[in-house]
Amino acid sequence: MAGSETQAHLPALAEHERKEVGHLLQLTLVELIALSLIGKQLHWNIVGPGFRELHLHLDELTDEWRELSDVVAERAVALGYSPDGRAPAIVEQSELRPVDAGPTQVPKAIRERIERLGDLDLTSQDVLIEVTRTLEKQLWMLRSSL
Ligand SMILES: [Fe+2]
Known part of the structure; x- marks a missing residue:
């Protein structure tokens, strides 16, 4: 747990907001x-x-996915939230199924998080908008090559 001095240097969000934003970033990570x-x-x-x-x-x-995961994880850290990128966390928390998960599910889930972040933290919302922009561009490029 961060001490009060450390807390003072965190972005100006309430503790419960920081936790919720961190959780949304974690799910995306x-x-x-x-x-x-x-x-x-x-x-x-x-x-x-x-x-x-x-x-x-x-x-x-x-x-690109690795680069985005770094941006998302580092936004979480900037908020004072410890991102968990360990293998067990990926297995337990990611709802993606191997291979047939389909890239279409990801933007939908992320869009719901983007809406919620609009109420909580615009800077973190911007990070997930960047993720969505990249995923949708990738989808377009895949569509165009089929
Ligand atoms: Fe290779």
Whole structure:
């Protein structure tokens, strides 16, 4: 638990707001880490026509998911919330199912969090907007290549 001196240097949110925002960021973090694991799994295991292009594309997507997970985790830390990116947290907290989770579910869940963050913390909302913008751009690029 942070001492009162440390608390004084945290962004000006109420303690319960900080916890809720941290929780919403945490849920997004584990999804992004799960996505990056799925991305690598597919990167290694896909076979068939178009292999090379998809193999390389999956690595680009994975890099972007990893970068976003870093932005999300560091926003949580800035709020005084400890993000948990350990393997058990990914298994327990991410609702993504391997491979068939479908990228469409992620923006929907994140959009609900974005709305809630609009009431709590606009700076964290901006982080999740960046996540959504990237995921939707990725979806567009995938759609266009099908
Ligand atoms: Fe590789």
